Amino acid sequence: MKEKGEYFMEGNIACAEGALKAGCGFYAGYPITPASEVMNHLSEELPKVGGRFIQMEDELGSMASIVGASWTGLKSMTATSGPGFSLMQENLGYAVMTETPCVVVNVQRAGPSTGQATKPGTGDVMQARFGSQGDYELIALSPNSVQEMFDFTVRAFNLAERYRTPVVLLADAGVGHMREKVKIREDVKTVKRRRPEEGEREFFDTDREDHVPPMPNFGEGEELLVTGSTHLGDGTRDTSSFEAQDNLVRRLVDKIEDNREDIEDWEEHHAEDSDLVVVSYGSMSRPARGAVRKARKEGHNVGFFRPKVIWPSPEKRLKKIGENSKVLLAELSLRGYRMEVERSVPSENLHIFDRLNSLPTVDKIYDNIKEVL
Amino acid sequence: MLKAKDIKEKYVRSHPSPFCPGCGGGMVLNSLSRAVEKSKLSKDEIVAVSGIGCAAWIPSPHWRVDTLHTTHGRAIAFATGVKLGNQDLEVMVVSGDGDCAGIGGNHLLHGARNNVDMNVFMINNGLYAMTGGQVAPTTEHDEETLTTPYGNPSSSFEAAEVVKAAGAGHVARWTTYHMNELIEEVEKAIETDGFSFIEILTQCPTRTGKKKNMSGLEMLEWYKENTSKDQDTEKIYVGTLSKVDKPELTEQIYRQIKEAGGDPK
Amino acid sequence: MSKDVEINIDRKLCTGCGICIKFCPKDVLDESDDLNQYGNHFAEVVAEEECIVCRRCELYCPDFAIEVEER
Ligand code: SF4
Ligand code: SF4
Ligand code: SF4
Numbered sequence: 001m002k003e004k005g006e007y008f009m010e011g012n013i014a015c016a017e018g019a020l021k022a023g024c025g026f027y028a029g030y031p032i033t034p035a036s037e038v039m040n041h042l043s044e045e046l047p048k049v050g051g052r053f054i055q056m057e058d059e060l061g062s063m064a065s066i067v068g069a070s071w072t073g074l075k076s077m078t079a080t081s082g083p084g085f086s087l088m089q090e091n092l093g094y095a096v097m098t099e100t101p102c103v104v105v106n107v108q109r110a111g112p113s114t115g116q117a118t119k120p121g122t123g124d125v126m127q128a129r130f131g132s133q134g135d136y137e138l139i140a141l142s143p144n145s146v147q148e149m150f151d152f153t154v155r156a157f158n159l160a161e162r163y164r165t166p167v168v169l170l171a172d173a174g175v176g177h178m179r180e181k182v183k184i185r186e187d188v189k190t191v192k193r194r195r196p197e198e199g200e201r202e203f204f205d206t207d208r209e210d211h212v213p214p215m216p217n218f219g220e221g222e223e224l225l226v227t228g229s230t231h232l233g234d235g236t237r238d239t240s241s242f243e244a245q246d247n248l249v250r251r252l253v254d255k256i257e258d259n260r261e262d263i264e265d266w267e268e269h270h271a272e273d274s275d276l277v278v279v280s281y282g283s284m285s286r287p288a289r290g291a292v293r294k295a296r297k298e299g300h301n302v303g304f305f306r307p308k309v310i311w312p313s314p315e316k317r318l319k320k321i322g323e324n325s326k327v328l329l330a331e332l333s334l335r336g337y338r339m340e341v342e343r344s345v346p347s348e349n350l351h352i353f354d355r356l357n358s359l360p361t362v363d364k365i366y367d368n369i370k371e372v373l
Numbered sequence: 374m375l376k377a378k379d380i381k382e383k384y385v386r387s388h389p390s391p392f393c394p395g396c397g398g399g400m401v402l403n404s405l406s407r408a409v410e411k412s413k414l415s416k417d418e419i420v421a422v423s424g425i426g427c428a429a430w431i432p433s434p435h436w437r438v439d440t441l442h443t444t445h446g447r448a449i450a451f452a453t454g455v456k457l458g459n460q461d462l463e464v465m466v467v468s469g470d471g472d473c474a475g476i477g478g479n480h481l482l483h484g485a486r487n488n489v490d491m492n493v494f495m496i497n498n499g500l501y502a503m504t505g506g507q508v509a510p511t512t513e514h515d516e517e518t519l520t521t522p523y524g525n526p527s528s529s530f531e532a533a534e535v536v537k538a539a540g541a542g543h544v545a546r547w548t549t550y551h552m553n554e555l556i557e558e559v560e561k562a563i564e565t566d567g568f569s570f571i572e573i574l575t576q577c578p579t580r581t582g583k584k585k586n587m588s589g590l591e592m593l594e595w596y597k598e599n600t601s602k603d604q605d606t607e608k609i610y611v612g613t614l615s616k617v618d619k620p621e622l623t624e625q626i627y628r629q630i631k632e633a634g635g636d637p638k
Numbered sequence: 639m640s641k642d643v644e645i646n647i648d649r650k651l652c653t654g655c656g657i658c659i660k661f662c663p664k665d666v667l668d669e670s671d672d673l674n675q676y677g678n679h680f681a682e683v684v685a686e687e688e689c690i691v692c693r694r695c696e697l698y699c700p701d702f703a704i705e706v707e708e709r
Contacts, residue, residue, distance in 0.1 A: 028453075047630040052626055054457060064450035064451040065450050065451060068422070068450075068453065068454025068456075069458035070454075071441065072458030094443060222439065223439060225440055227442035377702055377706075388651055399700035400698065578655075588655070590660055
C-alpha cells in the first residue's frame with residue numbers, strides 16, 4: 001500500500017490502491033483485458049495488509065466468492081471487463097437481493113461480445129443498472145481520471161458498506177490504462193457496515209428511515225438465513241406471498257432511491273445559464289470538457305455537466321438542464337447513457353456526439369458544439 | 374445412540390419439511406446433524422451453503438446453522454469465499470447432482486483441485502427433481518426422463534471419480550440406505566482439512582421413483598441390493614474412494630499472508 | 639422388551655412413507671387405517687412391548703416424525 005504522497009500511476013493501479021486504503025480484505029477475480037492490472041497489483045499488495053486474494057476459475061465464481069467472503073465481515077471486491085461483467089450479472093443480482101456489500105469494478109471495453117479488448121467503450125452503462133433479472137437499483141460510479149479511480153474506489157467501498165449493496169465502479173479502458181498524477185492522502189475516510197445491536201434480530205428488514213438493516217457475520221451464532229429467494233425480515237424464504245415480495249423489493253429499490261441526496265454526485269460548470277450544455281462522463285468527458293473550455297474562450301455560451309455517480313442517474317438535474325438549454329451528449333458508445341438522457345431532455349433540445357473505439361480530439365467535439373449552437 | 378428428539382430440537386427448524394413423502398432429503402439432514410453432534414464441532418461454527426433445487430432446501434432453511442442459499446451451481450464458489458474469509462468456519466455444501474455436477478461442474482472441479490477445506494455433499498437422485506424430472510449428467514444412458522422421452526442419448530459420468538481425479542483430499546460414496554456408514558463418513562469429512570466430497574445416492578420417489586415405479590422405501594431397498602462395499606463387483610461401490618494428503622488452499626493462503634507480513638485475522 | 643417404552647408418531651409430520659415400518663427389526667410398527675393429506679397411511683405403533691429401543695426407525699424416518707422414549 002502506497003504511503004501518502006504524489007505518484008505517477010496507471011488508473012487500474014490507483015483503483016487497487018484505493019481498495020487497499022478503503023480496507024479491502026478480500027479480492028477474487030479472473031484475468032481480463034483491460035482490467036487485469038487491478039488484480040495483478042492486489043495479488044501482491046493485499047496479503048501484506050492481511051487481505052485474501054484468489055484467482056477464481058471464472059467470473060461467475062469471482063462474484064460468488066466475494067459475496068461469500070463479505071458475510072464473514074470482510075470488505076470484498078472483484079474487477080473485470082464486459083465479458084466477465086456479463087457473467088457476473090447472476091450473482092450481482094444475488095448480492096442486491098441478499099444486501100451484501102461488495103464492490104465490482106468494470107473497466108469497460110469496446111463491445112458487444114469480445115469486441116475490441118484493448119479499446120475503450122462505455123456500452124455497459126445500461127447493463128450495470130439492468131443486467132440482472134428483476135426489479136432493482138444499485139449504485140454505479142463513473143471516474144474520469146486516475147485520481148478518481150483512487151477516490152471513487154474508496155467511495156464505492158464506503159457506499160457499499162453504508163447501504164449494504166453492491167456498488168459498481170464503472171470505469172473504462174481510457175481511465176483504466178491512463179497514467180497521470182494521483183495524490184494519495186493519509187486521512188481517507190472509511191465506512192463499515194452497521195452491525196446488529198443487542199437484541200436486534202431482523203437482518204433483512206428495518207423500520208429505519210434509511211432502509212438499511214444491520215448485518216451480522218457468519219459464525220456469530222445467529223443461525224442466519226441468507227437467501228436469494230424472496231424472504232421475510234428474519235431471512236425466512238417466502239416464495240409465494242404478495243406481502244413478502246412487495247415489502248422486500250420495494251425496500252431494496254427505496255434504499256437507493258430515498259438516499260439519493262447522499263449518494264448523487266456530479267460536476268457542472270455553467271449548467272444553469274448556457275445556450276448549450278455538454279453532458280459527458282468517463283474518459284470521454286475529458287476531451288468534452290476541453291472542448292467546452294475552448295468554446296467558452298471563443299466566446300460561446302456553453303456549459304458542462306458530468307455525472308460522477310451515474311446510477312442512480314441525476315435525472316432531476318438533467319431535466320432542469322434540458323428545460324433551459326440545448327444538451328449535447330458526448331459518449332464513447334452508441335447506446336450507453338443515451339436513453340437515460342433522452343428520458344430527461346426533450347428531443348428537440350437533445351443532440352448526440354457518439355464515438356466508438358477511441359477518444360476524439362478536443363477540436364472534433366468543439367466543431368460539433370459549434371454546429372449544434 | 375443419539376435420540377431423534379434431541380437432534381431435531383437442536384438442529385432442525387421449520388418442520389414439516391417441503392419434501393415429498395419418502396424423500397431422502399430429510400435423511401441427509403438427519404445424517405449431517407448426527408455427524409456434527411458426534412464431532413467436536415459447535416453448530417455455531419457451521420456455514421451451510423447450497424445452490425438451487427430440492428437438495429439446496431435441505432439446509433435452507435431446515436438446518437439450524439448459518440445458511441447461505443445461493444444461485445444455481447455456484448455454491449462451491451460462494452463457499453470458497455466463506456472459507457477464505459474466515460478459516461475457523463466449517464463449511465458444508467449441500468448440492469443436488471444437477472446443481473453440483475451439471476451447471477456447477479466447473480466450480481466442482483476447481484474446488485477439488487484447490488483442495489479448499491469444505492465438505493461437499495452431492496445429493497444424487499439422477500435427475501432434475503424440482504423442475505419435474507429432466508435428464509441430468511448423472512442419468513444413465515437410455516434412461517427415460519421428462520426431456521429424454523426416447524431414452525437418454527447421452528451417458529452419465531461418475532462425479533465422484535471425476536472429483537477424485539481433480540485432486541480432492543477425500544472422496545466417498547454412500548446411499549441413504551447406509552445411514553450409519555454415511556454418518557461416519559461425514560465425521561471423517563469434518564476431520565479432513567481439505568476438499569471432502571461425498572456423493573449420496575438419495576431416493577426421489579416423486580420423480581425417479583415414478584419413472585421406475587418405485588416408492589421411497591423400495592428405492593432404499595434397491596440401494597441395499599445394488600451396492601457393495603467391495604470394489605470388485607458389478608454393483609455400485611459404496612465407501613471411501615480416495616483419501617490423499619495434499620496442500621489445502623486456505624492454509625496456503627493464510628501462510629502466504631503471514632509471510633508477506635500481514636495478519637489474516 | 640419392556641413396557642418402559644413409549645413410541646410417539648407425530649401425525650403432523652408423518653408422511654406415511656412406510657420406511658420405519660419396514661426398517662423396524664421387531665415389527666413394532668404398521669400402517670394405520672387413517673390416511674394423511676397425501677393419501678398415505680400413517681405409521682402406527684402395534685406392538686410397543688416388542689420394541690428393543692434400537693432407534694432404527696428414528697434414524698431412517700425422513701421427517702423426524704417418530705420418537706422413541708424410554709420411561
Ligand atoms: S421431487 Fe424428489 S427430490 Fe424433490 S422433494 Fe420430491 S422426492 Fe425429494
Ligand atoms: S426403536 Fe427399533 S424396535 Fe423400537 S420401534 Fe424403532 S425400530 Fe422398532
Ligand atoms: S418413516 Fe417417518 S414419515 Fe415415514 S411412515 Fe414412519 S414415521 Fe411416518
